Amino acid sequence: MLTDAQRAALAARLRQGRRNGPASPAAGPVVDLATSGTTPAFLLHAVGGSVFEYAALVRELATTFRLYGVEAAGLRPGARPGTSLAEMAGRYADAVRAAQPAGPYRLIGWSMGGVLAFETARRLEEDGADVGLVVLIDAPYRTVPSYAEHEEGLAALFAAEVMPDGRGAAADPGEPVEVQLDRLADVLTADGDDRAVVREELDRRYAVFVAHISALAGYQPAAPVGADAVLVGAADTPDSVPEWAGMFRGRVRTLYTGAGHHACLRPPAVTEIARLVRSAEAEWGRPADVFGG
Known part of the structure; x- marks a missing residue:
């Protein structure tokens, strides 16, 4: 649940939204989230378009990763929202490579952000880039929002x-x-x-x-990617994990949190998720300055 302080922070973010972001609607989607870690990782926005929801996960991962957020078009005055997953994934792949010229790339997403992480990984691989790790947190495998x-x-x-x-x-x-x-x-x-x-x-x-x-309506992943994956299922949608597992040719670790959809990004579930992501990175990770993108 949001505390009064969190509600006030959200109101302040909405109030100041026009002033906090770059002035141009054409500005890139990548924003800095945490600079203390050394290994780049990108958190892709969910259906709301911002990366506000990732605050607790950022705190958990900040000592391991140099974290970037990928926010949606349309949040800034004068910009139009994306209406195609393919278009968004292509734009985000370009933005990720601009922020991190060489792979391997780490992509993390919750809910729609997981779908975008997968599709961005697929686009990067199609372009010849090396994607090291994709983390999907309660990402819908098929979406028909009746x-x-x-x-x-x-x-x-x-x-x-x-x-x-x-x-x-x-x-x-x-x-x-x-x-x-x-x-x-x-x-x-x-x-x-x-x-x-x-x-x-x-x-x-x-x-x-x-x-x-x-954009999500009727989505179903079309082809697997070669990356390793961490797949997290929520209490109300556990079936998405085995379905997603078949879409990765790399190593796969799974976690069923027992938490609900939004609770995945709050303690204690977010701490458990971050622990698994750090463990996978420690075991599987490769330096981004050695393997070219």
Whole structure:
């Protein structure tokens, strides 16, 4: 659950979203997350488009990895969200190689971020790059979002993503989208934040969310990749792990956390996941400055 401090931090991020990012909508998607580690690793955004959800995982992995986030187009004013997984994976592969010219590459993703990590790995390998490790945390193997057949239902899902502690779930999927987003803005600005700015940012992030849900519809991986993998299953979707395992030709380690989808990124599950990722890196890892991309 989000604490009051985390809710306030999220409101501040939404309030300051226009000022924190690069001014140009054409700016690249890669952002710095932690610089204390030495081995580069990239965390790809989930359906909401930002890497805000990875805060606890970043803290757990920061001593091992030099961490970058890959955020979605559309979060900045004037930019349009991606509508094709193939297009996004191609763009992210180019951005990853710009940040780290030589492989092997480490790609990490939760939920839709896992799908993007896999597709970006496939694109990198198609381009002749070496992908060392892919970490999929409760990533959907097949996605046919029948639960989001109408826009009001999408708005309720968006509210639950933004506020997964239950306050976002107060959105009624039978109410108009604008009503649901207004209620969410009220919750996020309860401490006196600039409501107009937060509401504008919510509109932009909702557009990204809807575009990504559409991009995911009907997804199923088409071909395996050669990388090693760490695969994590949540309590409510354990079947995705064995399905994903067949899509990697490298070594595979699996973990069933017993946690729910969002709880995978919170203690104690996130600590267990990070421990397995560090163990896999220690056993399988190869220096990025030795093997060319």
